[in-house]
Amino acid sequence: MQITLLGVGSSAGTPVIGCACPTCRSNNPKNKRTRCSMTVTMDDGTVLLVDTGPDLRLQALRENMNRVDAVLYTHYHADHLNGLDDLRSFCQRQRKPIPVYANEHTIQGIMQRFSYAFPVREQHHWDKPVLSGHVASGKMEIAGVEVQAVPVLHGPYEILSYRIGKMAYLTDVSDIPATSMGALQGLEVLFLDCLRDRFHPSHFNLEQALHWAGRIGARQTWLIHMTHDLEYEELSRRLPPGIQVAYDGLRLTLPEIKTPI
Ligand SMILES: [Zn+2]
Ligand SMILES: [Zn+2]
Ligand SMILES: [Zn+2]
Numbered sequence: 705m706q707i708t709l710l711g712v713g714s715s716a717g718t719p720v721i722g723c724a725c726p727t728c729r730s731n732n733p734k735n736k737r738t739r740c741s742m743t744v745t746m747d748d749g750t751v752l753l754v755d756t757g758p759d760l761r762l763q764a765l766r767e768n769m770n771r772v773d774a775v776l777y778t779h780y781h782a783d784h785l786n787g788l789d790d791l792r793s794f795c796q797r798q799r800k801p802i803p804v805y806a807n808e809h810t811i812q813g814i815m816q817r818f819s820y821a822f823p824v825r826e827q828h829h830w831d832k833p834v835l836s837g838h839v840a841s842g843k844m845e846i847a848g849v850e851v852q853a854v855p856v857l858h859g860p861y862e863i864l865s866y867r868i869g870k871m872a873y874l875t876d877v878s879d880i881p882a883t884s885m886g887a888l889q890g891l892e893v894l895f896l897d898c899l900r901d902r903f904h905p906s907h908f909n910l911e912q913a914l915h916w917a918g919r920i921g922a923r924q925t926w927l928i929h930m931t932h933d934l935e936y937e938e939l940s941r942r943l944p945p946g947i948q949v950a951y952d953g954l955r956l957t958l959p960e961i962k963t964p965i
Contacts, residue, residue: 706745707871707893709954710763712928713737714899715783717759720932727932734936734951738763739783740875740929742895743772744868747960750847752776754866754873760787766953770797773847776840777806778875779863780813788818791833801827805840807853807864840864850962854887856880859906869961871895872922875929878906880916892958894922895950900933910934910942917947926950 711717718737719728727735739757746752751771755778763769772794778784791802806814814837815822821833840846840853852867857879865874865884870892874880877897880888888894896917899907907929908916917925925947927939940949 710741711738714931727935755784756787775804796830801834891922898927
């Protein structure tokens with residue numbers, strides 16, 4: 705399976721509008737971060753998309769995306785949700801509704817905010833995104849792919865991270881319950897929230913991300929959801945072996961496995 709990071713930025717993206725800090729003025733493409741999202745493409749071509757941030761259209765064009773079989777939502781904050789309308793292009797190409805998954809609280813919130821995308825009757829017009837909402841929990845088969853929903857805390861809220869094969873994607877996380885640690889064992893690749901150096905109540909800062917990366921013990925950990933406080937080269941120099949700074953467009957290939965745990 706192939707993993708593509710569509711974006712690794714925090715809610716404002718980098719550069720931040722109006723900011724002239726060294727990261728925002730940097731010419732290094734690895735300091736240009738769109739809002740967090742990723743795809744997993746299976747060997748048979750099935751594509752799972754995690755979140756639909758406000759940059760989805762540009763990310764899809766940049767990565768030549770032409771298919772989305774299902775969307776896994778972590779939570780409904782605007783930086784993970786508000787590109788939902790651009791799912792319309794995939795509905796138009798595929799001529800069928802796209803199933804979207806999230807925990808119960810998130811799926812209700814999404815269906816409330818974007819009620820026009822969840823038609824009650826069968827739709828044959830594709831002028832809007834046409835989606836079906838599903839509650840994700842535990843191990844599921846989604847579009848023929850084994851996916852495990854792993855609850856984590858984002859400040860006071862329980863949101864979802866996802867494990868597919870030996871990859872797990874944990875964005876917007878401030879704590880990992882002991883009951884979720886079992887699902888994070890034996891990972892090859894871990895994507896992990898690392899907002900900035902300073903403490904934040906709803907995200908891991910660098911110190912916390914390094915602590916949890918050590919506890920989870922994936923072979924490779926990649927830091928995501930970074931603000932402009934973290935400059936690519938400077939941060940890279942501060943990381944221990946096995947932990948790296950992710951960037952938009954990063955692609956990794958992992959063997960597909962049928963039973964993830
Ligand atoms: Zn976020
Ligand atoms: Zn800046
Ligand atoms: Zn959030």
